[in-house]
Amino acid sequence: MPMLNTQFVRFVIVGFLNTFNYYVIYLICNYLFHLEYLVSHIIGFLISMVGSFFLNSYFTYKVKPTLRQFFQFPLTYVVNITVSTGALYLLVDLMHMNETVSPILASVIAIPFTFVISKKILVNKVAN
Template sequence: MFIPHEVIRFIIVGFMNTFNYYVLYLLFFHLFGWHYMVSHVLAFIISMIGSFFMNSYFTYKTKPTWKKFFQFPLTYVVNITVTSTAIFLLVEVMKLNETISPLLASVIAIPFTFIISKKILVKDETKTS
């Protein structure tokens, strides 16, 4: 089974981004004592900025622009909706631990993030080619 290099790079960046997000989440939640959802949203925003640059340079090998930078968060509306809903359901409904739930929610959001981020980051080059 052949997996395109782009998908492999996306997975690598995804692991790095998830690690960054999770470290920030744990810092905000455990060290600062902030509510799990506040910790999630703040860690998400910070890691999204890193994700933009990692996906631009490494995954899709495209030049980051201000236009793409400001469009990129729009693609994460789906991601933050999926992860926030999943975290809420995992913590409040399924009574799972607030420390583990963000990791599970991140896995659920991976396919959505790949498709949407590729549309934003690669679309300009396909029009000019």
């Protein structure tokens, strides 16, 4: 049980770093490059996902990343991008929330889904 708690704490730390990276990239794309908010969201998400792969491999699960895992890793985030993109759309377009704040809230909504799916897929992949 302590291993699960340690991994969860590490996952949360990586999540905060990943969310920060995503948000900075989102803001740069949206405000500096004047890209549409959903395009900025996707760009930030994809770039931060690469960082997340390496941080989760080395820090959270303490495994050496492989090229195969790198290409499988995005499968763990299909749910995350679906939930966060849907939440972002609902918050901005339907609830008329601010484009600057909404990505953070959308990311928080997706965290529980991401942890469950990532843990199941990555730990099973590592164990095999």
